[in-house]
Amino acid sequence: MAQFEEVSKQSSQHPKPAGLVLQYGTAGFRTNAKHLDHIMFRMGLLATLRSKKTKATIGVMVTASHNPEEDNGVKLIDPMGEMVTPAWEGYATQLANAEQGDLLTALKDIIEKESINMSQEANVFVGKDTRSSSASLSQAVLDGVLLNFDSFLNFFLHFSHHFYYGLVTTPQLHYMVCCQNTQGKYGEATIEGYYRKLCQAFIQLTKNASNCTDDQKHLSVDGANGIGALKVREMESHLRRELQISLFNDGSKGKLNHQCGADFVKVQQKPPTGININPGERCCSFDGDADRIVYYYTDSDGQFHLLDGDKIATLISTFLKELLTQAGLDLKIAVVQTAYANGSSTHYLEDTMKVIVRCTKTGVKHLHHAAQEFDIGVYFEANGHGTVLFSKVAEEKIQQLAEDPNMNDERKRAARLLQNTINVINQTVGDAISDMLLIEAILAIRGMTVQQWDAIYSDLPNRQLKVKVSDRRVIDTTDAERRAVSPAGLQEAIDTLVKKHRLARSFVRPSGTEDVVRVYAEAETQESADSLAHEVSLAVYRLAGGVGDEPKPL
Numbered sequence: 001m002a003q004f005e006e007v008s009k010q011s012s013q014h015p016k017p018a019g020l021v022l023q024y025g026t027a028g029f030r031t032n033a034k035h036l037d038h039i040m041f042r043m044g045l046l047a048t049l050r051s052k053k054t055k056a057t058i059g060v061m062v063t064a065s066h067n068p069e070e071d072n073g074v075k076l077i078d079p080m081g082e083m084v085t086p087a088w089e090g091y092a093t094q095l096a097n098a099e100q101g102d103l104l105t106a107l108k109d110i111i112e113k114e115s116i117n118m119s120q121e122a123n124v125f126v127g128k129d130t131r132s133s134s135a136s137l138s139q140a141v142l143d144g145v146l147l148n149f150d151s152f153l154n155f156f157l158h159f160s161h162h163f164y165y166g167l168v169t170t171p172q173l174h175y176m177v178c179c180q181n182t183q184g185k186y187g188e189a190t191i192e193g194y195y196r197k198l199c200q201a202f203i204q205l206t207k208n209a210s211n212c213t214d215d216q217k218h219l220s221v222d223g224a225n226g227i228g229a230l231k232v233r234e235m236e237s238h239l240r241r242e243l244q245i246s247l248f249n250d251g252s253k254g255k256l257n258h259q260c261g262a263d264f265v266k267v268q269q270k271p272p273t274g275i276n277i278n279p280g281e282r283c284c285s286f287d288g289d290a291d292r293i294v295y296y297y298t299d300s301d302g303q304f305h306l307l308d309g310d311k312i313a314t315l316i317s318t319f320l321k322e323l324l325t326q327a328g329l330d331l332k333i334a335v336v337q338t339a340y341a342n343g344s345s346t347h348y349l350e351d352t353m354k355v356i357v358r359c360t361k362t363g364v365k366h367l368h369h370a371a372q373e374f375d376i377g378v379y380f381e382a383n384g385h386g387t388v389l390f391s392k393v394a395e396e397k398i399q400q401l402a403e404d405p406n407m408n409d410e411r412k413r414a415a416r417l418l419q420n421t422i423n424v425i426n427q428t429v430g431d432a433i434s435d436m437l438l439i440e441a442i443l444a445i446r447g448m449t450v451q452q453w454d455a456i457y458s459d460l461p462n463r464q465l466k467v468k469v470s471d472r473r474v475i476d477t478t479d480a481e482r483r484a485v486s487p488a489g490l491q492e493a494i495d496t497l498v499k500k501h502r503l504a505r506s507f508v509r510p511s512g513t514e515d516v517v518r519v520y521a522e523a524e525t526q527e528s529a530d531s532l533a534h535e536v537s538l539a540v541y542r543l544a545g546g547v548g549d550e551p552k553p554l
């Protein structure tokens with residue numbers, strides 16, 4: 001039939017290499033860019049179906065975030081700016097892996113299972129990062145969105161609408177989708193609107209900082225040679241010099257994420273190349289699509305100090321808790337972490353700050369959902385990916401207080417600070433730019449140096465390693481990824497190794513963004529953490545089918 005032929009014809013412009021199997025992972029599909037053209041086309045089709053199903057705008061972001069330049073990937077964004085649901089992740093995997101001749105059947109299957117009304121119009125927002133492959137891959141997404149497959153499947157002629165944002169950070173696209181689907185209540189669905197909302201809130205917040213010198217307003221930013229650098233440049237004029245940024249790794253010469261960026265700094269525990277660091281000065285690094293941020297400084301002895309997602313969560317939750325007390329608001333605040341959270345951070349949050357702490361699997365989608373269960377949910381992965389969620393009730397209570405004419409000045413001031421805090425935050429997903437503005441505002445308001453922030457608690461020394469295995473799916477985990485259930489004997493081996501070290505903890509998990517097994521270890525000393533990480537890597541290599549050379553001691 002004609003419609004079948006048309007879909008086949010159009011999809012054959014984006015052919016699937018026979019036998020290639022890819023999985024929707026921690027944050028979408030991710031692999032070498034040369035394998036992704038058909039995936040992009042199909043995700044354009046799937047976004048259209050998701051939009052019809054939800055009767056809302058859906059986002060498609062072409063990025064491989066922290067991965068090397070030669071990789072690429074795609075993340076789907078649901079109506080409120082959150083990650084797509086697990087059921088639709090499953091459809092994405094099905095559609096991605098359908099052989100060329102089975103594509104139409106796979107589409108029809110989803111349409112039937114979800115009872116999708118194909119006469120419903122669709123609207124899809126598309127964005128891309130700065131990778132050289134992103135231009136053609138985002139065009140493949142648009143080809144999928146623009147394929148008028150309604151007419152082929154059901155003989156309806158309802159075109160899909162789309163808006164192509166071009167170069168944006170991942171969190172900016174999440175924000176645009178949410179703005180569009182809340183009819184502008186969350187903000188204006190434009191990049192300028194995003195800068196205006198965040199920067200106005202930042203400027204309002206920093207009005208509460210007394211005697212902030214130009215030195216204290218200065219921040220060095222490593223843009224990872226990616227999209228975040230371009231967007232910081234674009235935003236700068238909105239900041240009216242209330243934050244003075246020196247931008248490094250702006251993409252003018254270096255390679256994306258190469259020896260720089262949040263992932264490099266966090267995993268290597270050292271400063272990126274391409275940045276001038278003066279002792280004691282505050283610096284931060286974004287990752288390749290600007291959804292992660294970590295801070296750091298070097299001291300007068302040249303020693304490097306990292307302030308990762310755990311330290312960020314602690315700073316933010318302390319600030320919010322103080323404001324809630326000043327405002328006299330009884331709202332339940334919690335911090336959501338993953339197994340990678342440094343043991344010291346969890347102890348500090350639970351024992352000293354007395355906040356509820358939850359642990360979820362890796363992937364912001366898991367943390368986001370756990371954070372939604374509280375009035376205020378602060379969630380951060382140790383790698384710097386996170387944000388803060390405020391429930392509707394919390395936002396309403398804060399607003400009522402801020403507008404109450406009979407309220408005393410202290411409570412009102414605290415409520416207004418909370419309101420501006422809400423406005424500086426991108427609640428849809430972790431956002432390096434928004435997190436940076438929030439952190440800078442908190443440090444300014446509290447008159448706090450980066451060293452004082454760092455001193456809130458001391459991290460346990462830790463180490464992260466990667467092990468190559470022939471099939472990382474042989475590793476299965478439980479208890480929020482803290483224990484391995486397969487292959488047989490691996491957890492027992494880890495338990496025995498951990499017992500050899502003081503204050504030690506270790507776990508392993510298959511990465512959902514790279515073809516590796518990740519190993520994490522922490523212990524009383526760096527030497528101990530390094531040797532535990534190496535010993536556990538060896539156990540993974542031997543029991544889970546390691547490939548290449550055996551892991552060497554650090």
Ligand code: G16
Nearest residue numbers: 026027065066363364511512513514
């Ligand atoms: C993505 C996810 C993060 C996750 C990271 C690493 O980050 O959004 O939640 O922590 O991958 O995941 P894995 O250990 O499974 O490879 P990004 O910034 O690369 O999109």
